[in-house]
Amino acid sequence: MKKLRLILGDQLNEQHSWFSEVNDQHFYVIMEMRQEAGYVLHHIQKLVGFFAAMEQFAAMLQSKGHKVIQLQFDDPENTGDLIKNLSHLIAKNQIEQFEYLLPDEYRLDAQLKSFAEKAPVPVIAFDSEHFLTSRNDLEDFFAGKKQYLMESFYRMMRKKWKVLMEGSEPAGGQWNFDHDNRQKMDADVKLPPKSAVNSDVSVVYKRIQDAGIESFGKIKPDEFMWPLNRIQALQVLEEFIAFRLPLFGTYQDAMTDRDAFLFHSRISFALNVKLLHPMEVITKCVEDFHKNPGRVSMNQLEGFVRQILGWREYMRGIYWMKMPSYANLNFFNHNRSLPDWFWNGETKMKCLQHSIGQSLEHAYAHHIQRLMVIGNFALLAGLSPDELDGWYLGVYIDAIEWVEITNTRGMSQFADGGIVGSKPYTSSGAYIKKMGSYCDGCHYDHKIKLGAKACPFNSLYWHFHARHREKLERNPRIGMMYRTWDRMEDSDKKAILDQAEKHILALNHL
Ligand SMILES: Cc1cc2nc3c(=O)[nH]c(=O)nc-3n(C[C@H](O)[C@H](O)[C@H](O)COP(=O)(O)OP(=O)(O)OC[C@H]3O[C@@H](n4cnc5c(N)ncnc54)[C@H](O)[C@@H]3O)c2cc1C
Numbered sequence: 001m002k003k004l005r006l007i008l009g010d011q012l013n014e015q016h017s018w019f020s021e022v023n024d025q026h027f028y029v030i031m032e033m034r035q036e037a038g039y040v041l042h043h044i045q046k047l048v049g050f051f052a053a054m055e056q057f058a059a060m061l062q063s064k065g066h067k068v069i070q071l072q073f074d075d076p077e078n079t080g081d082l083i084k085n086l087s088h089l090i091a092k093n094q095i096e097q098f099e100y101l102l103p104d105e106y107r108l109d110a111q112l113k114s115f116a117e118k119a120p121v122p123v124i125a126f127d128s129e130h131f132l133t134s135r136n137d138l139e140d141f142f143a144g145k146k147q148y149l150m151e152s153f154y155r156m157m158r159k160k161w162k163v164l165m166e167g168s169e170p171a172g173g174q175w176n177f178d179h180d181n182r183q184k185m186d187a188d189v190k191l192p193p194k195s196a197v198n199s200d201v202s203v204v205y206k207r208i209q210d211a212g213i214e215s216f217g218k219i220k221p222d223e224f225m226w227p228l229n230r231i232q233a234l235q236v237l238e239e240f241i242a243f244r245l246p247l248f249g250t251y252q253d254a255m256t257d258r259d260a261f262l263f264h265s266r267i268s269f270a271l272n273v274k275l276l277h278p279m280e281v282i283t284k285c286v287e288d289f290h291k292n293p294g295r296v297s298m299n300q301l302e303g304f305v306r307q308i309l310g311w312r313e314y315m316r317g318i319y320w321m322k323m324p325s326y327a328n329l330n331f332f333n334h335n336r337s338l339p340d341w342f343w344n345g346e347t348k349m350k351c352l353q354h355s356i357g358q359s360l361e362h363a364y365a366h367h368i369q370r371l372m373v374i375g376n377f378a379l380l381a382g383l384s385p386d387e388l389d390g391w392y393l394g395v396y397i398d399a400i401e402w403v404e405i406t407n408t409r410g411m412s413q414f415a416d417g418g419i420v421g422s423k424p425y426t427s428s429g430a431y432i433k434k435m436g437s438y439c440d441g442c443h444y445d446h447k448i449k450l451g452a453k454a455c456p457f458n459s460l461y462w463h464f465h466a467r468h469r470e471k472l473e474r475n476p477r478i479g480m481m482y483r484t485w486d487r488m489e490d491s492d493k494k495a496i497l498d499q500a501e502k503h504i505l506a507l508n509h510l
């Protein structure tokens with residue numbers, strides 16, 4: 001039977017059972033679509049990363065004997081629209097059955113479901129064979145519960161997949177080693193070597209430019225550092241295990257302008273487009289731990305495993321449980337536009353200058369920059385979650401809605417009112433000072449709340465809590481903060497709130 005099989009840009013899973021046999025009646029279609037390039041304004045490295053990896057995936061399938069239809073931007077047959085292209089290819093090639101892999105984005109899932117209802121041939125959807133949970137597992141696990149605690153989901157996953165377990169007990173005697181992790185990085189800590197992964201993506205870059213696709217951010221097309229195929233993805237993983245995993249947990253939350261990546265793995269893009277499988281990542285790390293006793297301590301390994309086996313699967317479950325309404329949640333009714341410096345990094349606040357600057361330069365920021373610098377500022381300043389989602393979805397190489405929106409709207413903006421987190425992640429300048437080196441040499445002073453040199457985080461922190469008191473003061477994890485506020489003199493409170501208002505009025509000039 002003649003089959004057309006769709007492969008989307010984040011479905012580059014070479015190990016999928018689809019590819020276990022070569023059949024010249026099976027046509028795999030991989031297309032560059034304007035609808036995907038333009039649903040949000042993307043960083044140029046994100047566009048290039050996806051389209052170059054798709055091109056390499058198509059070439060790999062062809063080299064193994066599979067029949068591949070590739071539609072690139074400059075192909076006259078390419079309408080740029082998923083459904084129009086599929087309808088055309090089905091008719092042109094006398095296709096008898098259309099098959100697709102379940103998409104991870106709600107938008108594409110809905111589009112393909114609706115196509116299936118009126119398609120001229122039978123349609124079958126297949127699992128993407130990537131995740132360690134199915135779409136509804138998390139919802140089933142938390143059925144009847146008011147709170148969706150990541151920690152309990154993670155422990156279930158450890159037991160289910162027998163990861164870091166000794167019988168029914170957690171290896172090392174604890175589920176969580178956070179208290180050993182999350183240290184500040186001293187200036188003399190030796191950073192890991194730069195990744196050796198590098199590609200020339202000039203051809204793909206030119207095709208995107210010629211097609212007139214709008215983008216932002218920087219790129220060096222002859223020095224592209226994101227992995228574009230499985231060999232490169234495995235290399236990034238090997239480099240992580242060799243040089244970064246030994247200190248991953250220790251410096252997981254550290255912030256410094258010495259480097260963009262520190263001890264982070266940089267595998268999110270490879271994982272999210274499915275060049276890597278989450279279990280192979282975990283298995284390789286655990287195997288190394290056993291093969292080389294003492295090289296990596298349990299706190300580093302467990303801290304890393306939790307991100308993949310816990311947070312990543314948890315966020316996906318929340319997405320499928322709560323979409324599509326999740327995308328409109330705005331618990332605090334924040335609606336202020338993003339300051340201009342989100343697009344150029346030109347702010348006097350050194351923490352934001354560096355975190356946004358490296359996002360524009362590398363299409364990457366590590367977790368604590370996304371959460372406690374950029375997200376924290378956005379929340380305190382009352383920026384619109386819609387605009388912010390658009391920015392996060394566009395700027396990061398690894399941004400796909402299921403993992404972007406749950407992290408941005410949920411974890412970082414608390415716009416879901418507490419589905420993902422039990423309290424908003426906010427801090428004054430003190431936390432940023434404690435965890436990093438940004439405050440040294442900043443135009444502002446992290447110790448000061450008032451005046452021209454006052455760190456904006458300090459007054460905005462109180463302004464946020466004061467303006468949302470009704471919604472937050474009954475939260476047991478925040479109550480203490482209101483008691484501190486209430487003990488302040490009225491005149492001090494007024495001065496702080498006035499200072500915050502000044503910052504808010506001058507967001508573009510901070
Ligand atoms: C506001 C905000 C937006 C984010 N947007 C995205 C996004 O669009 N895409 C994305 O993949 N991650 C996102 N994250 C999660 C996390 O910041 C990135 O996965 C991580 O920074 C990627 O870099 P890395 O591969 O070096 O990760 P590492 O720090 O080395 O972590 C290893 C892996 O764990 C997984 N992971 C870690 N934290 C999370 C998390 N909170 N949720 C899901 N997976 C996690 C990722 O797959 C990551 O590659 C976001 C976090 C925040 C706070």
Ligand code: SF4
Binds near residue numbers: 443
């Ligand atoms: S002083 Fe304030 S604005 Fe400057 S780096 Fe520190 S936290 Fe950021």
